[in-house]
Amino acid sequence: MSTVMLAGSTVDVDPEGFLEHPEQWSEPIAEEIARTNGIQSLTERHWQVVNFMRTTYLESGSAPSIRSLGKTSGVPIKELYELFPKGPAKLAAKIGGIPKPRGCI
Template sequence: MPTVTYDSVAVPVDDEGFFTDPGRWTEPMAEQIARETGIETLTDRHWTVIHFMRTQYAAKGTGPTVRVLGKTSGVGVKELYQLFPKGPAKTAAKIAGIPKPRGCI
């Protein structure tokens, strides 16, 4: 299994770069992952989505779809695409240190 180093810590990831052990994630790692995905600065709105993703993963074992994210996170779908232009659910999951949500390609 491949590993990636964030914040001086090697973490196991899958072939697409998603964490396989979300417990290894830290907020400083999120900043680095965001920059790698083209997001220079994480705003409070980004953090709202990131923390929501982690909470949903902890409760359900998978991250929410874009539709669910837009309806239940407090951040609408249009804004999600502004915050995470390369795909909100997939990009937010990667930054949040959780596996890719089911249904994401």
Template sequence: MPTETIAGTTVAVNDEGFFEHPEQWTPEMATELARQEGIGELTPKHWQVIEFMRKEYAEKGTGPTVRVLGKTSGVSVKELYQLFPKGPAKVAAKIAGIPKPRGCI
């Protein structure tokens, strides 16, 4: 199993760089992961999505799709694509330290 050092902590990741153990994630890691994804400073809207992703994963065992994010996170689909241009659900899940949501390529 590959590992990656993020914000000074070594974590287990899969071949695509998603956390194998979401409980290893810290908010400090989110900042570094966002930079790796080409996102500058995380705004309150970014954090709203990240926290929503983690909550959904904790409750349902999977991250939400873009459609669900747009309907229930309080951030519109249009805003999601502005915040996470390379793919909102996939990139937000990676930054949130959860596995890639079902249905993401």
């Protein structure tokens, strides 16, 4: 675990840059993580996914997979990949300030 400065706040992150403590998250932090990962600005659609990920994680203790996101977030999988190129579940989790989805074992 290491500490970094994001949007003026000190936060704890894992080696891949995922926040260790979801309560340290804020919207400006999300914007900054997005920019570092190639998303210049977060649109309403991005926020829909990020907020959905975050809420699901905080309620259930685990982040949804891409397939569940496609079924339940209101954003189809194809669009998820357009919004968050490469890995929507991982990137939306990182922006949403929740731990890296473990995949499944």
